[in-house]
Amino acid sequence: MLFTIKNISAALGLSVLFQQAIAQPNTAMLNNGMVQVQLSEYQPAFRNPMKGFREFFQPGVDKIRASYPYPYGSIIKEYMQWNMIENDADDGIDKIIAYSNHRWKGMEAMNMKVIPRVYLVWVEPWHGGRPKDPNNPDDLTGTHWPNGIPEESSPYKQNVGNWGAHVDPADKTKPITGGYFDPAFPERVKKLVEKIGKAWDNDPRVAYVEMGIIGEWGEHHDPDLSTYWAPHDEPDHVVNRTWIPGMEKVLGDAFTKAFKNKKVMVRYAYEFKNYEFGIYWDSWSQPDEDVRGYAEMRKLGDRWKTQPIGGEITWNWGTLGKFKSFEQVVLDPEFFKLTMKQIRNLHCNHLGGITWANFDEPKFMATAGVLQKAMGYRFVLNKAQYSPRVDNGKMLNLRFDLTNTGSSPFYYKWPVQVVLLEPRTLQPVWSSTLKKVDISKWMPGDEWDEAKQQYSIAAPVYVIDQQIKLNGVSKGKYILALSVNDPAGNKPSLRFANGGYLAGGYTALGMIGVGQDVQDFAVPNSNISDIQSDTSLSY
Template sequence: MPMTRFPTIALFCAFVCAGCGTPHSAAHYTAISDGETVRVTMAEYDSAFRNPLKGFREYFMVGTDARRPEYPYPYGSLIKEYMQWNLLERNAADSVATVIAYSDHRWQGVEEQNVKVIPRVLLVWVEPWHGGWAKDPANRDDLNGWHWPEDLPGETGPYKQIPGSVGAYVEPQDSLTPISGGYFDPSFPDRVRNLVRKLGEAWDNDPRVAYVEMGIVGEWGEHHDPDLSTVFPPHDEPRHVAGRTWIPGMEKVLGDAFREAFRNKKVMVRYAYEFEDYDFGIYWDSWAQPQEMERGYNAMIRRGDYWRTQPVGGEITWNWGDLAKYRSFEAVVADDTTRHTVIEQIRNLHCNHLGGITWADFNDPVFARNAAELQKAMGYRFVLSDASYPCRIDRGEAFGMEFSLRNTGSSPFYYDWPVEVALLDVRTHAKVWGTVLDDVRLSQWMPGEDWDGTSYRIRPETVTVRARPLLGDDLPEGRYILALGILDPACGRPTVRFANTNYFTGGYHPLGYVGVGESESAPALDPADFDDLRSDTTLNYKP
């Protein structure tokens, strides 16, 4: 269509976010009509907010920490779930029903809070020679201790705890003594394959699962003590001893098993220098730790652009290394140098989510500001810039529309959830009609690259979606609001939000008024009617 000078039909305002007290300018929302086409310009939502499958990730010591009954923290859309092997599979004969039953027990209610889980199976929380203690027999879900299934014996080996330290040592006469049982039992590889197959059957299509951390081997399931390779020295000894500090062949056993079991959910592994022949994401559990720069950060940088299809996550662990000088997560991110280091790593590694915040105080205004800065950087952040559509659409006919956006975050959205165009009731804002746009691939909306400390040198591309949705033929003629939404496939309702001020409670982003069977001459919405993204606690993915 030739460019036309439109008469201005626009509204401008500024309002204050009820959730955080931050002014949000809506001065760039306009809807302008030439009598045939409406052209819309939209304003970015200035603050951070909660969105699925990204941002701060929570964690609870099950059976010990009380999970909050209220809506999660302002940014809590993900929860890490350490899953004990012997509660998912008591013995090799257990069916997938045992995995499902225990998962249902642990994840009860997450759908109502619009939270997804990241499960990681573990066998050992902390070994006795590292100061670990046994599970509380009165607490079924306690993560402490060992969690070997009843028909797979635990470990017996030569390690001893260094007095007054969490470190371990081996007596000189035991320098080559292997560990028996546990990870080194001859049946262990087949038991891993058997369990992972069941995990895939239970979790690969479970809408509660965001991503799957591989886990299983090592303390906390972090692929060390014992290691899966000899790329780096062991933690407690100067050199590796096969059958004690590392498990020959286990990297391939795990890689093959998880690749086969999980065709839909993204799998993440602990170290970037392992599983190089597999298409997995990474969870680095020592962000901003100088002691892990080579083993973590640099190894992930060398891995290349795997982040385009696989998530990057982990946690800021502040109880060891240089970060041990801090006594809380609030203190970690309050330090300007450390916080800027974390943001630089988020941007350069294209981080999707980070843990460490479970006990943080979001009522602390200083922490709230620092946390918002990190949340805004992590994961995807889709910002609509403009859209166009006809002033009139007709029942039973297709109509042309388009909209443009940029991903100003650090990572893609890793699943192709549906994007919907909808018509809303002008009074209640309830959906009266909607259709999914074909050929829209959410996972291809990429962020920028090459962070310079302030912005990406390679700016994110502007994505323009052009579509011709077919309007239903049973819709009453009249005035409606045209809107966009990103749907969770589990429920068919919008749960992912664009970072824009034009928002209605319930998940839809209104573009402007449109006429069905009649032409709309005043398409501009009143920005005073927009709702605050961060304050909306109605979203959920219950079927």
């Protein structure tokens, strides 16, 4: 059965065809005795771990909707206030874990991952920042200095009528004291990063870690980490006021040492040149940041192959200030084209800014689907061959190939399993992890051709060809399927973008006999489900 929905977005000049391909794969017997499977791509976008749209909710302020997570949501940004995870220097990692458990409750059941960012200042007082709400202990606004680090004393004064600040001529060289510039701060940073590494580096809920800590929202500006770019509020840098000498190395060394498993991301591509970090660029689609952001990220070359590139679209300033929502930005033809170019050329893994988006609006939902498919990885199985019958103690021959039609790899080495499922219950009766298969090496194409809307360097075709010994399976007919499991609980999680989907996270190849011959290799239609509608996955 093939169910199609056609939604034409006149505003974009696009025709987006959603084909919910829930039909079984096409199977046929070959002369070599193997079953040949031709697999169809699942055309719509869908939710998959650690890619695509990234959410954010301010605890105690933003209402989490009943439809949470959003149709494409699989990751959520979590701003973690320093003094909530460590207030005293001798606080242990148990406090970090306890507060993380409080803030991240229920993530496992929704198959969601978090991207935590520790920070100290939401908005500086001289930019109009307001204090933390005393009635909301989790409030993100205000400042969050831990005990032992005094608040900042600054010569900045807020400009009348706008966001900016200035320094009076008499204070031209006056530094900021306290806060980031306190003599005790560097050692305190090292100890905190060591603790969060112990708490989060092996936490299955964590997707990536944004470095944060310095600057408003933890975005490495106000103050800066280097003098590479001009400061925000004055024409020239002033040491110990607009930037913090030596802090870039303190942070780079500390995060490299603390995080051996999780990928770490930093705000600006022109900093941390001596480190292999990913990037969270929080000004996607913003023409004003073309040189500082997009061009600098392009200079990183193949960094995207091993480190995630993400961030958010922020529409309330600069050229994007004319827009009032995320939807308006991406529904504008000019900015949709710019966004897609940046996603493809920077190999974007995820984008935020969608917390308040209306996914019930048809034009936006169609456009969001196009962006979701482009972001991150998208593994499409092309064809497969397998033994139609296997006996216990004998080898199952399996060969399949696939292509990554997305923009980035998957950044962790999750196991791929071949599985036999009982046809009535779809419960696994046997499984085996494929050897020497590293999904983090399945790369997309490169160098986006805007005119052709495709990569000039095509994505490689990856071929997996293995023999797997079968044991301990009762005689009978089974569904042969593939899964990619989250190591946290060894449960299916990441899905291939193919029809023939089986509820629970499996992609069907065909029927197979154990100890008996099989005449019909087609999986019954009653077993096939729609990928996006399956919300049963967890870890």
